[in-house]
Every structure is written in C-alpha cells, then in structure tokens.
Amino acid sequence: MLLIDCPYCGPRPEIEFRYGGEAHLARPHDPSTLSDEEWASFLYRRSNPKGRFAERWRHVHGCGQFFNAIRDTVSDKFACTYKTGDAPPDGVAP
Amino acid sequence: MGTFSFGSLLRNAMAGHKDWPRQWRAPDPKPAYDAIIVGAGGHGLATAYYLAKEHGVRNVAVLEKGWLGGGNTGRNTTIIRSNYLWEESEALYDHAVKLWEGLSHELNYNVMYSPRGVLMLAHNIHDIQVFKRHVHANRLAGIDNEWLTAEQAKEFCPPLNIAPGMRYPVLGAALRRRGGVARYDAVAWGYARAADRLGVDIIQNCEVKGIRRDANGAVTGVETTRGDIATKKIGVVAAGHTSVVMSMADVRMPLESFPLQALVSEPVKPVMPCVVMSNTIHAYISQSDKGELVIGAGTDQYISYSQTGGLHITTHTLDAICELFPMFRRMRMLRNWGGIVDVTPDRSPIIGKTPVPGLFVNCGWGTGGFKATPGSGHVFAATIARDEPHPIAAPFTMERFVTGRLIDEAAAAAVAH
Ligand SMILES: Cc1cc2nc3c(=O)[nH]c(=O)nc-3n(C[C@H](O)[C@H](O)[C@H](O)COP(=O)(O)OP(=O)(O)OC[C@H]3O[C@@H](n4cnc5c(N)ncnc54)[C@H](O)[C@@H]3O)c2cc1C
Ligand SMILES: [Zn+2]
Numbered sequence: 001m002l003l004i005d006c007p008y009c010g011p012r013p014e015i016e017f018r019y020g021g022e023a024h025l026a027r028p029h030d031p032s033t034l035s036d037e038e039w040a041s042f043l044y045r046r047s048n049p050k051g052r053f054a055e056r057w058r059h060v061h062g063c064g065q066f067f068n069a070i071r072d073t074v075s076d077k078f079a080c081t082y083k084t085g086d087a088p089p090d091g092v093a094p
Numbered sequence: 095m096g097t098f099s100f101g102s103l104l105r106n107a108m109a110g111h112k113d114w115p116r117q118w119r120a121p122d123p124k125p126a127y128d129a130i131i132v133g134a135g136g137h138g139l140a141t142a143y144y145l146a147k148e149h150g151v152r153n154v155a156v157l158e159k160g161w162l163g164g165g166n167t168g169r170n171t172t173i174i175r176s177n178y179l180w181e182e183s184e185a186l187y188d189h190a191v192k193l194w195e196g197l198s199h200e201l202n203y204n205v206m207y208s209p210r211g212v213l214m215l216a217h218n219i220h221d222i223q224v225f226k227r228h229v230h231a232n233r234l235a236g237i238d239n240e241w242l243t244a245e246q247a248k249e250f251c252p253p254l255n256i257a258p259g260m261r262y263p264v265l266g267a268a269l270r271r272r273g274g275v276a277r278y279d280a281v282a283w284g285y286a287r288a289a290d291r292l293g294v295d296i297i298q299n300c301e302v303k304g305i306r307r308d309a310n311g312a313v314t315g316v317e318t319t320r321g322d323i324a325t326k327k328i329g330v331v332a333a334g335h336t337s338v339v340m341s342m343a344d345v346r347m348p349l350e351s352f353p354l355q356a357l358v359s360e361p362v363k364p365v366m367p368c369v370v371m372s373n374t375i376h377a378y379i380s381q382s383d384k385g386e387l388v389i390g391a392g393t394d395q396y397i398s399y400s401q402t403g404g405l406h407i408t409t410h411t412l413d414a415i416c417e418l419f420p421m422f423r424r425m426r427m428l429r430n431w432g433g434i435v436d437v438t439p440d441r442s443p444i445i446g447k448t449p450v451p452g453l454f455v456n457c458g459w460g461t462g463g464f465k466a467t468p469g470s471g472h473v474f475a476a477t478i479a480r481d482e483p484h485p486i487a488a489p490f491t492m493e494r495f496v497t498g499r500l501i502d503e504a505a506a507a508a509v510a511h
Contacts, residue, residue, distance in 0.1 A: 001404045001405065001406050002396070002404070014395075014404065014406075015406060018395065019395040019396050021350070021397075036496045036497065036498075037496055039496075040348075040495045040496040041346070043439075043495075044348035044439050044495045045346040045347065045348050045495075046337070046346070046347070046348065046349065046350055047337070047341075047346065048337035048338075048347065048349055048350050048351055048397060049337070049338070049341075050335070050338050050399045053397060055396070055397070071396075073351075073397050073398050073399050073400070074398075074399050074400060075400070076396075076398055076400050
C-alpha cells in the first residue's frame with residue numbers, strides 16, 4: 001500500500017485516498033469551439049508513461065482536498081506532492 | 095519438429111522422454127520482414143499464426159522483450175466467456191469462443207480448454223437488474239446465458255455459501271454454460287509452435303526501442319536491442335506497454351495501465367466444479383487441473399508498471415472468497431503476482447489501423463483479454479493483411495473515441511475478467 005503525503009494532513013495510508021488520474025489537463029476555455037478531435041484528446045488520450053508522472057489524488061477520507069503528486073510508475077515511489085494550481089517543484093517535473 | 099499423436103507419445107515414453115525435439119526455433123533477426131508483431135503474448139502469437147496460415151504472409155517476425163507468454167498471458171486467471179452486453183462485443187468474444195472449441199485440434203496442441211460453466215454472482219438489486227439485462231441481450235444474440243436463483247446457483251456450485259446473513263448475500267447468478275477456462279501456457283506455446291512451423295520467426299529477448307518512419311510518416315522499420323529491422327507493417331500487441339510502444343511513433347493512446355493481481359493456493363483434490371466470479375466484491379475463482387485454487391483480485395487504483403500491486407487488494411479479495419466459500423478458510427496461498435493491464439475508457443479493446451500508415455494496434459484488452467486470444471489474433475491478422483478492418487473488428491477502431499461511438503462495457507463492471 002502506498003504512503004501518500006497529503007499537503008494538508010501529512011502522510012496517510014493509500015486507502016484514505018482516491019486516485020484522480022493524470023494531472024494538469026486543463027479544461028478547455030471555450031468548449032463550443034473545440035473539434036471532435038480536440039475533445040477526444042481532452043477526454044480520453046493520456047500520456048500513461050513508464051517513469052515520472054504527474055497525477056491527481058483526493059484525500060476523500062480525510063480533508064477532502066484534491067492535490068497533485070509526482071510519482072515514478074515503475075518503482076511507485078513519490079518524488080513529491082503539491083497543491084492544485086501550483087507548478088511542480090523545480091527539478092522533479094516529468 | 096513432428097506432429098503430436100498417440101504414436102509419438104508412445105515412442106517417446108519408450109525412449110524415456112529424452113528425444114522430444116525443440117518446439118520452436120530460436121532464430122536471429124533477419125534484416126527485413128513483410129510484417130513485424132511487437133509482443134509475443136497470446137494475442138501477438140495468434141496474430142502471427144493466422145497471418146501465416148490464412149493470409150499467406152509467412153515472412154513475419156514476432157519480437158518479444160522478455161520470454162514468450164511471460165506477460166499477462168502467463169499471469170491471468172484464464173476465465174473464458176462471451177456474455178457481454180453490446181452486439182459488437184458479443185460478436186467479437188463469441189468469435190473467440192467458437193475458435194476455442196476447435197483450437198487443440200487446429201494447433202495440434204492440447205490447450206486444455208474446459209467449458210465447465212461460469213457463474214457470475216449478483217449481490218444487490220443493481221447486479222440483478224444488470225445481469226438480467228445481459229441474459230436477455232445475450233439470448234437475443236444467440237449466446238447462452240441463464241438466470242439462476244441463489245438455490246439453483248448452490249446446486250450448480252455446492253461449495254458456495256448462500257446464507258442470508260452474509261455481508262454481500264448471494265441473491266442469484268447468471269450462468270454461462272459454454273464458458274470455462276484454458277491452460278494459459280499451452281495457448282502461448284501452441285500458437286508459438288504452430289506459427290514457427292509455418293515459418294514465423296519468434297525472437298525473444300528483443301525489445302523494440304524505436305519505430306522508424308519515412309518522410310510521409312509511414313513506418314519503415316523498428317530499432318531493437320538486437321539491431322534495426324526493416325518492415326512496412328508493424329502490429330503492436332504489447333498489452334500494458336502499448337502506450338510506451340505507440341509513443342515511439344508519436345501516437346497518444348486512450349489507455350491507462352494498472353496492476354492486476356492473482357494468487358494460487360496449495361493444491362487440493364477437486365472441490366470447485368465451475369468458475370465463480372463476483373464483479374461487485376472482486377473475487378474470481380476456479381480450480382486448476384493441478385488442484386490449486388486460482389483466484390483473481392481487482393486492479394490497483396493508480397497507473398503503474400511495477401508488476402506488483404498493493405497487498406490490501408488481495409486481502410480484500412480473500413475476505414470475499416472466505417465468505418463465499420467458508421470451507422476454503424484454512425487453505426494456504428502459495429504464490430501471488432501482478433500483471434500490467436491496459437484499460438480503455440469504455441473497457442472495450444482497440445483493434446485496427448492507426449493515424450500512422452503501416453502501423454496497426456491491438457490493445458486495451460485490460461483485465462479480460464485472455465478469453466479473446468484466438469478471435470483477437472484472427473481478426474487482427476485479417477486487418478493487417480488486407481489493410482482494412484475485419485468486419486468483426488470494425489467497430490473497435492481508435493476513431494470511436496473521436497466519433498463518440500463507444501462500446502461501453504464499463505457500465506456493467508469496472509473489471510471484466
Ligand atoms: C492477474 C490477471 C488476471 C487476468 N484474468 C483474466 C481472466 O480471467 N480472463 C481473461 O479473459 N483475461 C484475464 N486477464 C487479462 C489477460 O491476461 C490479457 O488481456 C491478455 O492475456 C493479453 O494478452 P496479450 O497477448 O495482449 O498481452 P501479453 O501476454 O501481456 O503480451 C504482451 C507482450 O508484449 C511484450 N512487450 C511489451 N513491450 C515490448 C517491447 N517494447 N518490445 C517487445 N516486446 C514488448 C511483453 O513483454 C509481453 O510479453 C488477466 C490479467 C491479469 C494480469
Ligand atoms: Zn488531507
């Protein structure tokens with residue numbers, strides 16, 4: 001089980017969290033102008049990398065907040081967690 | 095290499111089983127092939143076999159980064175069924191079930207296909223409604239699937255606990271009588287041997303590291319750990335690693351890769367007459383011919399390529415197994431492992447062409463593609479050979495995520511063994 005460092009509450013076991021998938025996928029500003037192709041990219045296409053990955057978590061059984069994390073998808077080790085809206089700390093971005 | 099027969103078995107038994115020949119060659123890669131398949135799992139090997147057998151494309155290589163059958167093919171719980179909801183899925187999975195029925199003869203290799211019945215348990219009102227809807231949809235499509243009461247389910251599978259006081263009571267079950275299991279190694283080895291006999295080169299310990307393309311973007315070959323190989327057609331059948339391989343041609347896939355775990359118990363005498371699965375509490379169980387209970391769990395929630403998963407996932411499944419089958423409570427588990435499954439947003443596979451000329455992909459089988467192995471290879475081979483989708487594969491193109499014509503098997507269950 002992963003040990004996840006919630007930026008608001010500190011380290012807690014994974015079962016307190018729900019996964020939110022890939023981070024930093026901004027919802028389009030003007031959805032009505034998007035082509036089907038662009039919608040497909042926003043809704044469905046993912047980087048799914050083997051290695052460093054920026055992802056979202058939500059501390060559902062705790063503070064309830066969404067936040068981001070950088071994790072290595074081979075070792076499952078976290079490089080860091082950071083608040084939604086912040087950029088990842090220097091040097092750890094995928 | 096010889097054909098397996100009663101005679102060959104007798105001869106080799108008399109000779110102390112010392113003279114069995116190699117079942118397939120270990121060739122070095124040639125400089126060029128007519129088609130290259132990336133990934134020697136069941137689906138990749140079946141694709142190569144049908145390319146050679148049905149389409150006369152014999153100058154084919156299957157490249158495998160590890161050993162053949164060492165991916166999800168060799169890690170799965172082998173449940174075979176075709177009682178899916180939508181017509182497109184019914185056609186695809188039933189195509190596979192029909193091929194399973196004659197596969198041992200076709201390959202001259204005993205794949206130990208055993209249609210012993212698959213029982214899917216309903217634990218709440220939603221399950222009952224969904225399963226009954228499946229039963230009706232399947233019967234309209236000519237696929238057997240029947241609804242059983244809890245008592246009838248217990249009659250079909252006597253070890254099952256149907257006591258009303260359970261945390262997740264058994265309220266009924268859908269029974270697919272033609273469903274069952276097969277031997278995963280034999281499927282990989284049978285296809286490998288049969289493809290090799292038709293001239294296909296199976297090259298193990300050969301990882302694809304890059305995809306080469308010309309000025310128009312069309313593929314011209316692959317870069318591998320055993321050198322560069324030229325080809326005009328590449329079929330990517332890399333399961334959990336599909337996003338990684340496709341990114342070599344700059345194609346971003348609608349896929350996420352998750353760990354999925356399974357475990358086996360110590361071997362015991364025959365106790366489980368059928369396969370039992372419960373999507374609601376993530377427990378999948380059958381008994382192998384060696385006597386081990388083969389138990390499947392759910393996926394972890396996060397993307398990972400670690401080929402292990404969280405222990406809490408398997409203990410959760412064992413909680414469910416112990417409640418459903420109290421007689422198994424004192425059994426010891428011997429091994430536990432994980433595989434990396436590639437999951438699509440609608441839980442249906444992707445089979446077909448890609449935006450890159452000459453590049454084909456067969457992926458997204460996620461938690462439930464073993465059952466489709468023969469059918470998947472069969473329709474994918476036709477798609478590669480003719481450069482247009484086989485009719486059964488046509489609805490499963492990548493374009494469905496642009497047009498919105500999804501084949502939503504996720505509505506019924508997040509996991510679909
Ligand atoms: C625990 C578990 C239980 C399951 N239970 C069931 C079940 O009960 N019923 C069912 O129907 N399905 C089940 N599945 C799903 C099923 O195993 C898969 O859908 C199916 O086996 C996929 O077959 P494949 O040939 O596509 O993939 P694989 O067998 O994984 O083959 C892909 C191959 O590609 C190779 N590869 C990857 N990248 C490269 C590269 N760059 N170069 C060269 N080679 C590469 C890999 O090494 C691998 O051998 C289960 C899966 C798991 C993990
Ligand atoms: Zn918190």
